[in-house]
Each structure stands twice: as C-alpha cells, then as structure tokens.
Amino acid sequence: MLRGYLIRKIIISFITLWVIVTLNFMIFRVLVGGNPADLIINPKMPKAVRDALKSQWGLDKPLFPDQYLLYLYNLFTWNYGNQFDETASPVAPEMAWRLRNTLILLGCSTAGTIALGIPIGMFAASRRGRKADVAVMGIGLFTYGVPTFFIQMIWVTIFCMQLGILPRAGLTSLPPPQNPLDLAIDVLKHAISPIVTLILAGFGSWALYTRNLMIDALTEDFILTARAKGLSEKDVIYKHAFKSILPPIVTMVALAIPGIVTGAVITESIFAWEGIGRWYIQSLTGANWPVAQAVLYNYAVLMVIANLIADIAYGFLDPRIRIGVRR
Amino acid sequence: MVSKLYPSKYKRQIYIRRIKNFWIDFSHNKIGFVGVVIVTFFILLAVVGPLTTPYKPMSQLYRPPKVAASYAAPSWITIFPQYSDYNPTINLTRSLNQTQLANQTGTITAELQNDKLIFSPTTRGENASILIYLGNITYNYSPPPEFDLTFRGIIRFNGTLEFKTKIILVNYTTNPKWEKYLTGPNKIEATLLTFSTKGLTTNVSTIKHNLPSVPAFPNIPEPAQTIFSEKGKYGVYVNITFYSIDQGNYAELTLQGVGIVIWGRVHGILGTNFHGCDVWTELVYGARISLLVGLLSAILATTLGVIYGVISGFLGGMIDEFLMRVVDVLLCLPVLPILLVLSRLYSPNVYFIVVLIAIFGWQGLSRVIRSRVLSLKELAFIESAKASGASESYIIWRHLIPNVIPIATAAMILAIPGAIITEASLSFLGFGDPNASTWGRMMFWSRELGGFSRGAWWEWFVPGISITLLCVGFVFIGHAIDEIVNPRLRIRR
Numbered sequence: 001m002l003r004g005y006l007i008r009k010i011i012i013s014f015i016t017l018w019v020i021v022t023l024n025f026m027i028f029r030v031l032v033g034g035n036p037a038d039l040i041i042n043p044k045m046p047k048a049v050r051d052a053l054k055s056q057w058g059l060d061k062p063l064f065p066d067q068y069l070l071y072l073y074n075l076f077t078w079n080y081g082n083q084f085d086e087t088a089s090p091v092a093p094e095m096a097w098r099l100r101n102t103l104i105l106l107g108c109s110t111a112g113t114i115a116l117g118i119p120i121g122m123f124a125a126s127r128r129g130r131k132a133d134v135a136v137m138g139i140g141l142f143t144y145g146v147p148t149f150f151i152q153m154i155w156v157t158i159f160c161m162q163l164g165i166l167p168r169a170g171l172t173s174l175p176p177p178q179n180p181l182d183l184a185i186d187v188l189k190h191a192i193s194p195i196v197t198l199i200l201a202g203f204g205s206w207a208l209y210t211r212n213l214m215i216d217a218l219t220e221d222f223i224l225t226a227r228a229k230g231l232s233e234k235d236v237i238y239k240h241a242f243k244s245i246l247p248p249i250v251t252m253v254a255l256a257i258p259g260i261v262t263g264a265v266i267t268e269s270i271f272a273w274e275g276i277g278r279w280y281i282q283s284l285t286g287a288n289w290p291v292a293q294a295v296l297y298n299y300a301v302l303m304v305i306a307n308l309i310a311d312i313a314y315g316f317l318d319p320r321i322r323i324g325v326r327r
Numbered sequence: 328m329v330s331k332l333y334p335s336k337y338k339r340q341i342y343i344r345r346i347k348n349f350w351i352d353f354s355h356n357k358i359g360f361v362g363v364v365i366v367t368f369f370i371l372l373a374v375v376g377p378l379t380t381p382y383k384p385m386s387q388l389y390r391p392p393k394v395a396a397s398y399a400a401p402s403w404i405t406i407f408p409q410y411s412d413y414n415p416t417i418n419l420t421r422s423l424n425q426t427q428l429a430n431q432t433g434t435i436t437a438e439l440q441n442d443k444l445i446f447s448p449t450t451r452g453e454n455a456s457i458l459i460y461l462g463n464i465t466y467n468y469s470p471p472p473e474f475d476l477t478f479r480g481i482i483r484f485n486g487t488l489e490f491k492t493k494i495i496l497v498n499y500t501t502n503p504k505w506e507k508y509l510t511g512p513n514k515i516e517a518t519l520l521t522f523s524t525k526g527l528t529t530n531v532s533t534i535k536h537n538l539p540s541v542p543a544f545p546n547i548p549e550p551a552q553t554i555f556s557e558k559g560k561y562g563v564y565v566n567i568t569f570y571s572i573d574q575g576n577y578a579e580l581t582l583q584g585v586g587i588v589i590w591g592r593v594h595g596i597l598g599t600n601f602h603g604c605d606v607w608t609e610l611v612y613g614a615r616i617s618l619l620v621g622l623l624s625a626i627l628a629t630t631l632g633v634i635y636g637v638i639s640g641f642l643g644g645m646i647d648e649f650l651m652r653v654v655d656v657l658l659c660l661p662v663l664p665i666l667l668v669l670s671r672l673y674s675p676n677v678y679f680i681v682v683l684i685a686i687f688g689w690q691g692l693s694r695v696i697r698s699r700v701l702s703l704k705e706l707a708f709i710e711s712a713k714a715s716g717a718s719e720s721y722i723i724w725r726h727l728i729p730n731v732i733p734i735a736t737a738a739m740i741l742a743i744p745g746a747i748i749t750e751a752s753l754s755f756l757g758f759g760d761p762n763a764s765t766w767g768r769m770m771f772w773s774r775e776l777g778g779f780s781r782g783a784w785w786e787w788f789v790p791g792i793s794i795t796l797l798c799v800g801f802v803f804i805g806h807a808i809d810e811i812v813n814p815r816l817r818i819r820r
Contacts, residue, residue: 145798150791299661
C-alpha cells in the first residue's frame with residue numbers, strides 16, 4: 001500500500017515538474033512575443049559564445065518540438081545558458097552557490113518556525129479559552145495579516161539602525177574575514193536578522209493552525225478513552241493527541257512552502273542576502289533573462305521536492321496509508 | 328416543478344431569519360466586532376479620504392506639486408519640544424496687483440491692477456528699472472532646509488531687448504552671517520531671471536522659472552541655512568530692469584507670480600516624500616487600491632474555487648481525480664515569482680494583477696468545497712431531489728451551492744488579506760502597476776530613494792501599519808464567520 005502511494009506521488013511530482021517547465025517555456029518563449037532568441041542570446045556576447053548558445057538551445061530550429069525538447073533537456077541537466085553581462089559567464093555555477101545560500105536561509109527559518117510554532121500552539125490548546133490561548137490566537141491572527149517586509153523594516157530600524165548591534169545587509173562583511181572562525185561568526189551575525197524575522201513572521205500562523213488541530217483532536221473518542229484510563233494530561237496531549245495531528249501538520253508544511261518562498265524573495269532583497277530570490281529580482285529589473293528562467297525553474301523544483309518530502313512523510317506518519325486501510 | 332413546493336414568501340422569511348440568526352451570533356463575537364470596526368475605518372478612509380486632499384497621487388505619468396521640502400515631517404510633531412521650531416512652508420509669491428511700488432526710473436509704466444509692466448523706450452540704449460515691495464516674512468523657526476525663487480509671467484515684446492529680475496532680501500535686524508555677502512545696507516540679492524529677446528517681430532513668451540536656493544546664491548555656502556539663520560523679520564523686494572538696444576522697441580510683462588517659497592520641514596498630516604509631495608494623499612488613494620485589489624481578487628478566486636470544487640465533487644470518479652490532481656499541480660507553482668515575471672513582461676494595470684492573483688488563489692478553497700460537496704451528496708435531501716426528478720444543474724444551483732456558501736464566505740474574507748499582501752509585495756519589490764500609487768509602492772520608494780534610511784517613518788511605517796491593520800481586520804471578521812459557520816470550531820456555550 002505504502003509503495004503504491006509513494007509511486008503515485010513520485011509520478012505526480014514528475015508531472016508537476018513537467019507542467020512547470022512547460023509553463024516556463026511558454027512564459028519565456030511563446031508569451032513574450034518578439035524574437036525568443038533575444039531571451040537567450042545577448043548581442044553583446046562574443047561570437048563564439050553566441051554560436052554555442054544557438055546550437056545548445058536549437059534556436060535555428062522550429063519552436064516545437066526541437067526547441068521545446070532541447071529546453072527540457074537543458075534545464076534538467078543544469079545547462080542554464082550564459083548571463084547577459086560583459087563576461088557572459090555561465091549561469092549554473094553561480095546558481096549552485098546562490099542556491100546554497102537560499103537553502104541555508106529557508107532551512108533555518110522553516111525549522112525555527114516549526115520548532116517555535118507547534119509547541120506554542122499545543123500549549124495554547126491545552127489552555128483553551130484562557131489568557132494564554134487568547135494571546136496565541138491574537139498573535140496568530142495578527143501575523144496572518146502582517147506583511148513580512150514590514151516586520152523586517154521595523155527590525156532593521158530597531159536593531160540595525162537605532163541600536164546598531166546587527167549588520168544591516170549582505171552575506172558577510174566587506175572584505176570578509178580571513179580566519180575561518182571569524183568568518184563563521186561573521187556569516188552568523190549577518191544571518192540572524194533574515195532568519196529571525198522570517199520566524200517572527202511565520203510562527204504565529206503555525207501556532208494557530210496547531211492549536212485548532214489540537215482542539216479538534218482533543219474532542220475525539222480515543223482521547224476520552226485515554227483520559228478514562230487515568231493517563232496524565234501531559235501524556236494525553238503529547239503522546240496521544242499530538243500523534244494524531246502529525247499528518248495534517250506535515251500537509252501544512254507542504255502548503256506553507258509557497259509562503260516561505262515568497263518570504264524568501266522579499267527577505268533576500270531587503271537584507272541583500274545573495275540567494276536566488278535577490279538574483280531573480282535583479283535579473284528581472286536588469287533584463288538578465290537566462291538567470292530569470294533558471295531561477296524560476298529552480299523555485300519550481302524546490303517546491304516540487306518539498307511537496308514530495310511532505311507527501312512521503314505523510315505516508316509514513318498516517319497509519320491508514322502505512323498499513324493500508326482504505327479510507 | 329420542485330421549486331413550487333415552497334411559496335416564495337415563505338422562502339424569503341427563511342432567508343431573513345437565517346441572516347438575522349447569523350447577525351446575532353456575529354455581534355456576540357468580540358474579535359469579529361473589532362474586525363468590522365477596523366475595516367469600516369479603512370473603507371471610510373478610502374471613500375472620504377480623497378476629499379480631504381486637493382492633490383492627486385503620484386504615478387509614472389504624473390507628479391503632484393511640491394508642497395514642502397524633501398521628507399518633511401508631519402506637522403503635528405511640532406507639539407514635541409525638540410521639533411517645535413520646525414518651519415512650515417512659507418510662500419511669499421505675489422502677482423503684481425498684490426504688491427506695492429517702491430521705486431521706479433525710466434520709461435516704464437506699471438499697471439498694478441492688471442499685473443502689467445509696460446516698457447516703451449524712446450531713445451537707443453535706454454534703461455528702465457522698477458522696484459516692487461512684495462511683503463514681509465516673519466521667520467520664527469530654525470533655519471529651513473531649502474527655498475526656491477519663482478517667477479511666472481507672460482511677456483509680449485517687439486525688437487531686441489533684455490530684462491532682468493532680481494530678488495532682494497532685507498534683514499531688519501542685523502545678522503552677522505550676512506556681512507560677507509551684503510550688496511547694500513542689510514540686504515542681499517540674487518538674480519532670478521535674465522531674459523533677452525532677439526529679432527524685430529512681435530512675439531509672446533510664457534515664462535515659468537524656478538530657481539532653487541543653491542544656484543541662486545552661488546557664493547553663499549548652504550544659502551538657506553545662512554540667509555535664514557536668525558529668527559526675525561525679512562523684507563522681500565523684486566527689482567526688474569529693462570534694457571533696450573534700439574528705440575521703438577516695446578515690451579509688456581504680465582507678472583502672475585514672483586517671490587520666494589521657503590519649503591517646510593513639516594507639512595500636513597503625514598509629511599512629504601522624496602519629491603516633497605504630500606504623503607497623506609498617497610495613503611488615502613492607496614487605501615482605495617488595496618481594498619479594490621483585495622475584494623475583487625478574493626471574490627473572483629472564491630467564485631472560481633466554488634465552481635471548480637462543486638463540479639469536481641458532484642461529478643466524482645475519474646473526472647474528480649483528474650481535477651484534483653490539476654489542483655495539486657497548481658498548488659506547487661511558485662506564485663510570487665510567476666507573478667513577478669508576468670508583471671515584468673507585461674507591465675500590467677491593477678485589474679490585470681487582480682486577475683493574476685485570483686488565478687493563483689482558488690486552488691486551496693476548491694479542495695475544501697469539493698470535500699464538503701462529497702459529504703453533502705450522501706445526504707437524504709439530495710437523494711430525494713434526485714428521486715423527484717431534479718436535473719443535475721438544479722441540484723447544483725439550488726442545493727449544493729447554497730449549502731457551501733457559508734464556508735465560501737468565510738474563505739473569501741480570509742482570502743482578502745492574502746490578496747492585499749500579494750499586491751503589496753509586488754509593489755514593494757518595484758513591480759506591479761506603475762501608474763497606481765499603492766501602499767506597497769510607497770514603501771518601495773521609501774527604500775529606493777533613501778527615506779527609510781533617513782528615518783522618514785511616515786512614508787513606510789504608516790502604509791505598512793495600514794496594510795497590517797486592514798488585513799488583520801479582515802482576518803478577524805473571517806475568523807468570526809468561520810467560528811459561526813464551521814461547527815467544529817464552534818465553542819459550546
């Protein structure tokens with residue numbers, strides 16, 4: 001049963017990926033109008049590079065199927081073409097470096113949000129209707145309405161400008177320190193602001209969601225049974241109720257990913273964090289199209305992978321799927 | 328046939344009772360009440376706010392008039408002692424009929440009532456000069472950031488001649504900082520405009536000239552701060568000199584406005600932005616766009632989601648499976664990056680953005696609606712409707728859709744903040760409709776042009792808190808409706 005579920009999910013992931021790549025192709029080749037080759041080749045590039053790109057992307061062949069198939073092949077093999085600047089440097093190596101920076105940011109902030117949000121939500125549920133619960137609900141509803149960039153601007157004003165205790169922007173100081181230990185501390189200092197603000201912007205809705213799930217779970221019959229057996233309230237909440245809400249929480253991870261990606265695009269722009277989000281904005285404003293195509297594709301891949309991980313985790317966590325009872 | 332089972336009067340009564348019951352539940356909900364208050368406030372701001380300002384908001388094609396210095400603070404901060412001597416904008420620009428003639432030489436006729444100066448020389452190389460007293464400025468503030476000298480008029484002329492306008496500032500007390508730059512007893516002057524005509528044909532020329540303080544007084548460092556360094560009374564005079572090369576020339580100058588504008592360090596309710604334009608105007612017009620984008624895209628997305636969900640749930644089977652997989656795929660799309668690239672490629676207007684937000688916003692709701700329809704389908708009243716011969720579309724429109732409307736309403740209101748924030752994020756990153764002055768765009772310019780770094784909080788904090796409050800208001804209302812219509816969240820009283 002689990003195997004069938006996993007295979008289905010993986011197939012759906014690949015279909016999703018294919019849809020997204022096709023959409024990417026449509027946006028940058030068909031919808032754009034004009035000569036689509038202009039989005040791959042810049043007249044400023046040296047002639048050798050131009051010719052190589054022309055054959056790599058099949059630009060002298062028909063749009064469909066030749067160009068389309070080459071497009072699929074190139075993206076899947078990390079051939080993103082060359083940037084529209086004087087050096088015409090290839091996109092892929094810089095992509096790898098920037099993807100790493102983005103993943104550090106996304107990973108830490110997502111982990112922090114979950115680690116903070118879920119326990120707070122469970123705490124609130126265990127005190128339903130009391131002050132702590134009302135406070136968590138208020139914060140949760142509030143963070144649903146506050147834009148991430150607003151929190152970040154307030155943060156920068158307080159901690160980076162008024163108090164001056166945190167660096168305002170960048171990945172490291174300029175020039176970066178030579179000593180590896182100093183460098184690590186320096187990077188950490190620069191990472192605090194974006195990560196903490198992303199957590200602040202996100203944990204409230206997680207807490208609220210967990211609270212609602214938990215309150216729902218606490219009305220179930222098996223909780224009544226557990227209480228009747230004489231289990232302590234702690235065991236009831238953390239062992240019995242928590243396990244039952246794990247699968248929907250994992251689904252929530254998947255559903256939260258678009259928000260996290262959105263947050264990261266803006267966060268990277270505000271804190272000048274050299275990830276793919278900032279690169280994306282720069283490439284769009286600077287008409288550096290090969291970069292824009294590559295970043296959009298990578299965002300899609302990131303989201304598909306994250307969704308797949310969430311689906312797999314769901315399969316393992318939900319006994320109805322793991323053991324194979326039909327719903 | 329089925330619909331005739333209930334007379335319409337009775338049906339209406341049911342609806343009225345339902346709405347009444349809902350309202351009773353809602354009015355007991357504190358959070359919902361707070362939300363209604365907040366949202367009402369912003370709706371009032373959007374409707375009434377534009378009437379409180381004479382200006383229009385900034386866009387790509389239009390820049391409103393300058394009203395104060397760059398990043399002037401809100402004028403109410405002068406109640407705090409450390410800002411109490413910040414100057415407001417002082418405008419001493421006069422048309423000729425508002426001035427007094429102080430001195431006059433040569434063949435020049437001043438028709439003050441008609442705003443006209445007429446110069447008709449009788450000999451070659453003749454000079455004429457006129458000195459006009461504009462008025463006094465009582466300056467009781469700390470030195471201003473900048474001032475402008477301005478000239479607005481129409482000249483009709485015939486032949487080759489020249490005229491020159493000078494602004495003369497007189498200090499009635501003595502100012503030690505003026506000593507180096509004096510051009511007469513207690514006075515300093517600046518050439519505002521030199522205008523020369525060539526040729527003999529009759530001609531008309533409209534002159535609009537604005538001279539900032541720095542080029543006006545090139546030999547004085549920081550002219551605004553130096554000239555108005557002392558509190559006190561300043562007299563302002565204008566000297567206009569005509570010079571003609573030939574005889575038989577003629578000039579008629581209609582002077583519509585001449586003088587000095589000291590740009591304020593404080594202005595209005597919310598100060599000014601980088602260009603010295605009113606921020607309050609931007610805020611109230613921004614409220615309109617935020618509400619418009621939020622409401623329209625939420626309504627559109629909800630409609631799409633309900634239709635899709637109902638169809639999927641009602642048809643069931645393979646079609647349902649396929650439609651839900653489509654939703655899965657769409658939920659995987661990176662929405663903001665796609666919106667960014669589309670608005671970069673098409674430079675859209677607000678309605679295009681509304682449609683885009685709606686297209687990417689209905690998928691989650693359609694899942695919820697579908698599962699609700701699946702459970703509704705099993706209930707007896709649908710069976711009996713089928714048994715009494717109701718068509719599929721009748722069941723969908725009369726039974727399924729009315730039954731999902733409560734959930735859909737809550738979802739729609741909860742979708743509004745998402746749409747508002749998405750639009751604000753687009754604008755904040757510098758994308759979105761370039762001709763719409765939105766809250767996000769205000770924050771974008773604040774970061775782009777340095778207002779954020781200079782601590783001009785009125786340009787970024789106020790729109791930011793407005794977005795937050797408006798969204799929180801809708802979230803509160805949505806949460807309250809959700810508690811009422813969603814039995815699982817209902818607190819047992």
